[in-house]
Structures are given as structure tokens and as C-alpha cells.
Amino acid sequence: MSQLAIDESSLLSVDRVRALLEWVREESLGAIYPFFVSMASTALSPGEAASVRVHDVTLPDGEFGEVLVRSGEGRRVPLTPEIVGVLRRWIDRAGLKAGDLLFSGEQGGPLPSCEYRRVWMLARQAVLSPAEVRAGVGEQVSSLRDSSLDAWLKAGVPVWGVAEWAGVSASWIALRYPHRFRLEDVEVDWDHLEEILSLPNTAKR
Numbered sequence: 001m002s003q004l005a006i007d008e009s010s011l012l013s014v015d016r017v018r019a020l021l022e023w024v025r026e027e028s029l030g031a032i033y034p035f036f037v038s039m040a041s042t043a044l045s046p047g048e049a050a051s052v053r054v055h056d057v058t059l060p061d062g063e064f065g066e067v068l069v070r071s072g073e074g075r076r077v078p079l080t081p082e083i084v085g086v087l088r089r090w091i092d093r094a095g096l097k098a099g100d101l102l103f104s105g106e107q108g109g110p111l112p113s114c115e116y117r118r119v120w121m122l123a124r125q126a127v128l129s130p131a132e133v134r135a136g137v138g139e140q141v142s143s144l145r146d147s148s149l150d151a152w153l154k155a156g157v158p159v160w161g162v163a164e165w166a167g168v169s170a171s172w173i174a175l176r177y178p179h180r181f182r183l184e185d186v187e188v189d190w191d192h193l194e195e196i197l198s199l200p201n202t203a204k205r
Contacts (some may be wrong), residue, residue, distance in 0.1 A: 008179040023124050027126075034090040040148055041079065042067055042150070045145055050103060052102045065080055
């Protein structure tokens with residue numbers, strides 16, 4: 001197995017992600033909750049999310065929006081109407097302007113990594129079972145990215161689409177999440193396969 005591969009058992013389930021985000025919403029202040037919500041829904045890395053500015057997001061009321069990720073070659077990632085609502089409320093509450101960082105610290109600079117890592121550690125201890133914490137489930141903040149990408153694959157988003165949104169190659173996705181590409185999990189239409197691979201009539205004689 002590739003060294004890049006992630007153990008399926010270390011990934012956060014959708015329910016676990018929701019529970020962690022709910023704890024963060026209730027127990028934290030400032031930009032940390034919308035910061036984590038954005039990571040969980042867009043699969044941005046912590047560094048990418050921390051660099052997003054208000055003018056990088058398109059937030060139409062009640063519709064799908066998008067976030068422009070400027071790192072690397074640049075890419076656009078969709079935002080669900082629910083996440084659009086979260087970000088619109090955050091921008092209004094924080095009084096942010098177009099050129100401001102979307103997720104800033106108390107002094108207006110980048111959100112300190114030590115701050116959001118501390119909240120993440122407390123959330124894991126509060127929400128996950130002791131066995132899950134010991135096993136390293138969701139150990140890093142970047143686990144939100146991994147769990148988001150895995151959820152997209154599980155939901156049936158084509159691997160090339162997941163790769164484009166994540167800013168990686170399709171081969172990277174296949175190596176990172178091999179459990180989503182097991183042949184035994186694929187339903188093969190054997191009759192159709194036999195038909196399309198059949199020899200020409202002249203070759204059967």
C-alpha cells in the first residue's frame with residue numbers, strides 16, 4: 001500500500017464532523033467556527049482557508065456559491081447554500097470588508113494556528129470517545145480536509161471532480177483513499193462486459 005494512503009479507520013464520519021462543529025459553535029468565539037465549517041465543506045487545507053479573503057467568496061443568498069483558492073494554479077470550490085448562509089452571517093457580524101481576511105484573528109491578522117488547534121483538541125476530547133482519541137481519529141485539524149474528500153468520493157462525485165476541487169491529481173486521490181477504489185465494491189454488469197468484449201462473428205468460426 002502507498003505511504004500516502006490514509007487508514008479508513010482514522011477518518012471522521014459525517015456524524016462525527018457535525019458533532020465536532022456543533023461543539024465548536026457552542027464553545028468558541030470569533031472566526032474559528034466559520035473557519036472549521038468552511039474547511040469541512042470545501043476540503044481546503046488550514047493554510048488555504050486562513051488565506052481566503054472576503055472578495056474570494058461568491059455568496060448568493062439561498063444558492064450555491066464558490067470560493068476562489070489562490071494557492072498553486074488556483075481553483076474554484078463550490079459552497080452549498082447552507083455554508084453560504086454561515087459565511088454571510090459571519091461577514092455581517094464581524095463587519096468585514098472585501099479586502100479583509102475572511103477568517104482573521106482578534107487583531108485583524110491571520111487566525112493564529114495555535115488558537116484553532118487548541119479549540120480542535122478540546123473539541124475532540126469533548127466529542128470523541130477516549131478510544132477514538134487514543135486511536136488518533138481526526139487528530140489533526142487537516143482531518144477535516146481528508147474527511148471531506150472521502151465524503152465526496154463516497155457520495156459518488158467523480159474522482160476527477162474531487163481532484164479538481166482539492167487541487168490535486170486524480171492519481172493522488174486514488175493513492176490517498178484506496179478504500180474507495182476496491183474492485184469488490186464495484187458492481188460489474190458481466191453480461192454487458194461480455195457483449196462489448198465479444199469477438200467479431202468472423203473470428204468465432
